Amino acid sequence: MGNSAFMHRFDALGGLELLIADFSDHRFDVHWHDTWSIGVVLRGANNNSAKGDSDGIVRRGQISIISPGQMHAGTPLGEEGCHYFMFYPSNEMLLGAAESMAVHLPAIKGKHIEHAAFARKLCETASVLIETQSSHFDREVVWSECVAELLQVFSPWQSLTEASDITPSLRRAKEYLHDHNAQEVRLDMLAREVGISKFHLCRQFSAKFGLSPSRYQRQLRLQQAKVLLSRGGDIAEIAIACGFADQSHMGRVFKSTYGVTPCSYRNRRM
Incomplete structure (x- = not known):
């Protein structure tokens, strides 16, 4: 099956990045991003846990949301490997959107979420963004709709703050x-x-x-x-x-x- 990955960057959307990956055995080192990581598993399953425990397993159709600075890894599971895509919007981008909508950013730490409607919206958004014939207006509208839906779906959670117990x-x-x-x-x-x-x-x-x-x-x-x-x-x-x-x-x-x-x-x- 092999491993393949393509990273798209959309400068006109504030530097938004979109990774489309299909891995059979690639194991990510433990790392973090200074952006949010929001995506959907399209086939197979992946374990995002930095410790390798089962709490980090994301399966087909599930949404993965990882907050900025959160340690995680990535290991495809089973013979199918894992085919998925992941958006990387900046914290500043989502904060600006949240403020304009008078809601909080979701406080989600490594969540894998079942939400079929939003998963479909994420898939639609990815398709429009990578379509070469999409106009800037097309991309801007579909991404703005996606962010608005994200904040509406997950607005009950409070915003994240850095742990106060750091010595x-x-x-x-x-x-x-x-x-x-x-x-x-x-x-x-x-x-x-x-x-x-x-x-x-x-x-x-x-x-x-x-x-x-x-x-x-x-x-x-x-x-x-x-x-x-x-x-x-x-x-x-x-x-x-x-x-x-x-x-x-x-x-x-x-x-x-x-x-x-x-x-x-x-x-x-x-």
């Missing part, structure tokens, strides 16, 4: 990695910066954020690479600018995390 040391460690995401960071140096032992830091950081400090930094580098690739930059230069050893290194990590190569991601724009 000052962990908050500082996270901020330090954001500030130095493209630079070489040593664990001893990071531990001294935040005032706890490196052993406590590694254990507490992984428990709280779902990734080790080094993998968290790698994810930050990937997020920055996506931004630069969306602008059409040179892949080798982007790899070095984001802190990867070289283009090959970034390519392996990028595909393992997002299912597409940096070149494919950069070139799929509509």
Whole structure:
């Protein structure tokens, strides 16, 4: 069956991205997105859980909604593999829509949802967006309708806020990695910066954020690479600018995390 994935980017819709994927054995590394992830499984099943437990299984016809910053993975299940599509709208885009409709964003953490009508709307939206003969007006209208339906269907949930139980040391460690995401960071140096032992830091950081400090930094580098690739930059230069050893290194990590190569991601724009 093999693995295939195509990433479409719609600059005229605020940089909205749409992944259409068909995987038989591709396993995503644990990662997060700074956008929402909203999609439907068309065939088979996929386990989105970062821990691999059954709570993350999304089956045919079910909707998957993952909030920004939430750790998750992706493993196709069974002989059918998994054929699905996923929208990646920015938090700012959905916040603006929610404010205009006087509703909250849905507080959904890794939910797989049965809602046939909205699943059909998502499928219709994806079809219109990737149709080459669709006008900008067509795409703008169908996407706006889709967002409005999303907010109407899920408006009873309250908006998400960052957990308040993050210790000052962990908050500082996270901020330090954001500030130095493209630079070489040593664990001893990071531990001294935040005032706890490196052993406590590694254990507490992984428990709280779902990734080790080094993998968290790698994810930050990937997020920055996506931004630069969306602008059409040179892949080798982007790899070095984001802190990867070289283009090959970034390519392996990028595909393992997002299912597409940096070149494919950069070139799929509509």
